[in-house]
Amino acid sequence: MDKNFLVDSKALPFCKGCTHTSVAQSTERALQKLGYDPLDVIFVTDIGCHGIIDKSLKSHTVHGLHGRSVALASGIAAGLAKDSGKKVIVFIGDGGATIGMQHLLVAAHHNFPMTVVVHNNMLYGMTGGQPSEFTPEGFNTPTSPNRSAMGAIDMVRLMEGVGAAYVSRISGIGDLSNELADAFAQPGFSLIEVMEICTSYGVKSNPGMKLRQVIESSGLQLSKHTNDRAEAPHQNFESFSSSLITEKLIITKEFEPIKKGTVRILLSGSAGEGIQSAAEFLAKTAMLSGLYATKKGHYPVTVGVGFSAAEVIISDEPIFYTGSTKPDFMVITSQDGLDYAMPRIKKSDRSTIILDQSLTLPETKSVIKLTDLRAKTGSRNAAMLSVFHLVRKFGILSEASLLTAYSRNKLSAKVPIETFLE
Amino acid sequence: MTTITNNKIAFIDGSRLITEACVQAGAEVFVGYPITPANLLYSYSNQRFPVMMAAPDEITTLQWMTGYSALGKLPVTATAFPGYALMIESINMAMMMELPMVIILVQRLGPATGTATSGAQGDINGVNGTISGGFKIPTFCISNLQDCWELTAKAVEAAVRLRTPVVLLSSKEMVMTQMSFDLSGLSNIEKVAWKMHEDTQEYKTYATDEQLIPAFLPVTQNKHQVRFTASTHDQSGILQNTSPEALNNSTRLKTKLDLHINAYLFYSYDAEKGAETIVFSFDITAQASREAVLLLRQEGHKVSLLIAKTLFPIPEIYPQILSNYKKIVVAEENLDGQYKHLLFGSHPGSHIKSVNAFGRMIQPEEIMEEVKNNG
Incomplete structure (x- = not known):
């Protein structure tokens, strides 16, 4: 050669x-x-x-x-x-x-x-x-x-x-x-x-x-x-891990829905309250009743501080648009959440606003319900308590579906369900 | 009540589907530099790709990717415009070298750092103008979760088959919002094979047959010399100034796409008989458009819908379809309609209507209002 x-x-x-x-x-x-x-x-x-x-x-x-x-x-x-x-x-x-x-x-x-x-x-x-x-x-x-x-x-x-x-x-x-x-x-x-x-x-x-x-x-x-260095590890292009699409992701219908139509919910609070996880939990609970669900998150670029909000849509019809500018329910757990939701609160006239009792009542034509969303469970579980409150008080989904969904949620290993059952 | 009865419903985001589809279609290495709102793609890729490389910046990202591509390993990255801007010169390089790769561009609100956690559709002009000289890179735009699967696989296929960087365009809500989704609708994805040079005789890196796509050989084989270059070059990959052979090779990069892009022409046209108005959209606003058209029809309005999925090169079929309508409503989440201007020029006729939003999603009601507006 x-x-x-x-x-x-x-x-x-x-x-x-x-x-x-x-x-x-x-x-x-x-x-x-x-x-x-x-x-x-x-x-x-x-x-x-x-x-x-x-x-x-x-x-x-x-x-x-x-x-x-x-x-x-x-x-x-x-x-x-x-x-x-x-x-x-x-x-x-x-x-x-x-x-x-x-x-x-x-x-x-x-x-x-x-x-x-x-x-x-x-x-x-x-x-x-x-x-x-x-x-x-x-x-x-x-x-x-x-x-x-x-x-x-x-x-x-x-x-x-x-x-x-x-x-x-x-x-x-x-x-x-x-x-x-x-x-x-x-x-x-x-x-x-x-x-x-x-x-x-x-x-x-x-x-x-x-x-x-x-x-x-x-x-x-x-x-x-x-400089006596170890060689860079050789890369293995055959090292495939398992698929990201697995049976574990599947949520099967086990309960009957108790409401017709579409419900739009805004959960709005502070980082660290579990807003995103609770919103996901709410959507999955709805899916246990065979409903369509979406969850869209909102947060600033900072991690661990500032507001955290999520829009959840639950419907018996397919959902295309996943925004929720006029929510049916706005659940507000903290001042950060209130500040974030304020433009929508001001505009709304047909929402039900569920507000932690520590917060000052905003001006709105919508109905406001004051309740404890933080004191009993602490801020870490404020969002989950809000979801329990919303589902149970307003009959959005069946209690049975809520209890079943919680038993499968990883939070249940740390926080007993009684915490959220007033 | 039409509750879901199928038992394969998952609560899923687009990033998961995109990542899985990339790997199943044959992507082998993800090179990533973190940036909001593309980080979910980074973390899923970290779990799933055979090889994952954490790059120190976006220029390095594209350079490393090009290196992998020269080995015949299909690389993927995901970024947002600030990262894409840094990649542009290197994308030109990879395009000129004809080394395939997929760049997932997740749009967020600009200009500059803008609002990283807010979606947008503001990068249309940027992507359109990526390559100097009027060349295009195939650009596919996801309009729903099903596209996250099917269109991603096609993006990988187009990159490999056409030997070019491909942009898979999306936006924050499209890849991050979780939705209930029927997994049983996911088609089987086949791994895309690279077209290799098989002759034992002569090999020129950029010689082509009438299909205008050169056969590939990696720089790791020792039968034929391989030359990849970003400079104007002849068929052997040797730098030339402006010799006819070299200029022909460069212009082939356009005719190659012209010849083959129809194999990658993806759109969804929902024509309503008797409609004189059509809604045209893409990306996340396609979802608001679908809902708007559904509601308009329930109200008795006749309206058609065209969702673009192949954005660049702009398919001829779009203006052909749109020309059948007296009123065209273009909905896109940017200042004044970037794709609209690309389709209809800087001063579109009065029958071209725009629904735009900046810093928020376009709502179905806004599209409905524009369709119903007689002005």
Whole structure:
């Protein structure tokens, strides 16, 4: 089998003298040393000069968006089968590493099995030589001739910070195949940063400056760090769990309905009172009598504070529209609930409003019934008490269906039914 | 009294049905970033999918998904517009690479962070304009619990068969409201097979026959070189500027859909004989429209109903059906009718009526009133 990874290692598409050429040639030699076949390797290339290497490669190539190559490669690497024998290699520049910095951190953090080769020529070469976050102190670019104070982000330290299994920084001078092979041979995540000077823009903006000088004056150390990490677990695409649609969901008719037509109910209270669970319980109780039921929740984005409200519709006809702007019953357990329901209370003229006795009576043309919805059971069970009160006092559903439904509700294990039977 | 007698009635939300339908149709990995009101889909998927990945953001979500798709593993995600906005460039990428995936977009009230817990149908223009250059991604919109099952399976099938990202559009109440629902009506869903390249001879990643859909090979096989690219490319997947072959390949992404979208044309047309008025709707407002039409007919009004389920590319059949009516009432939960404007232009004729709402559901009574209104 052809072991060449490059179509023609002497005809690469980069500027004369660009280190991208030697990275590509050294990559080929490194992979040959490790015994890979070209189609064992998946190259994911970023946007930038280095990314035009695709057409020169005999391996699989994936070429996506600027800065996203590491994330794209992560999806491939994460889904590889155990012992796949495949090698995922990302080619990215310092510009791509800047825009996609989070992807580098996350890939290292997850220890996805892949190698990232950062072609760090310290500027954006394809777009005219703008500075990146990896442009070191004292290194000028065409658009930042005096940009020197801030210095570069140290990618090696950044990688160490997230526990990268392997990270190294090398100077892009001479043959790099041993260093690249070392990084490629890692079973988990590895990143190798190759320091380069862009022959088009870096050299012109920094006359006479040598790569070694830049590295020394920047304080960036040429170094290698390893971290003994467990391999990311291999994913099992055959591990199907059981269906979400099971017999357990089925509610069979056991009782006769005692009311005709449609009843719309608004339960409105505070988070923590069990409003949503009680509303679901009410709907399921109705279904025990063969009725159609819907339950729609309302709550703010906060969890655990603020109002919580639910609209329940019970009907002997199919329900399409699940809103309930004019409820027949509004059951209000708390001030939060009252505030939430107030626009509907003000508009209503035919509702029955059941209000906890601690609350101030709102102005309305509807009938208001004051009762204790909290004191006896505490706020945690206020909503369930409200449902019991509603069903029993107003004969919405049969008492038998209510008792049966409660016996099957998980709350019954904690709160005896007598609590809700006044 | 027509109480339910069938014994397979469950109290269920749409998210459960959508998740199950995805898996049964062949989706293998869910990549998720949490966002209200799509979190139920996240948690059901966490239970059900063979592989579940918690991504650190929505750009990563789409990138990881594309990586899985390159392996031949169909990925799904669920999000709302703030997340979708971050995904857009990556959706363009996946579309250009012709790597299938399903993006479930659960609409909520915008603009911006808006009200995360309030439903809406405000993302129609956003989805329509997802792809630069006038291309479309197939977009299916759920109108009831039955659609959560059947349309989801079709969305997965369309993604795989047409090799494209697909949007399954929905909204908060459609995926979160629980309803009594007859499970015995759920059809059997067959796993969708990827069309693989089987010849031992030459393979070009983007070469097609007259069906215009390239055969797939994952990057994990070692018989043929595979090249996926987001840049304008030739049939081999090699970057080209604007060579005729490369431009033909790009425009094929449109003609591919034109050729095949009728296999994925879903709508519900309830025509009433003699009706001169039609109600047109989709998503959660389809439910209010169904109720409105039912009540109008009980009152003796003649009115037809068209529910759109395939939203994009806009099927020709919609304007054809609608042109048969003197009055068209378009009901959608956004400021002034996004889909209406896409169908009828920026200044629709006076016979096109709009029922809209912002920050609340449209009620059947509002649709009825507009139908009965003689103005």
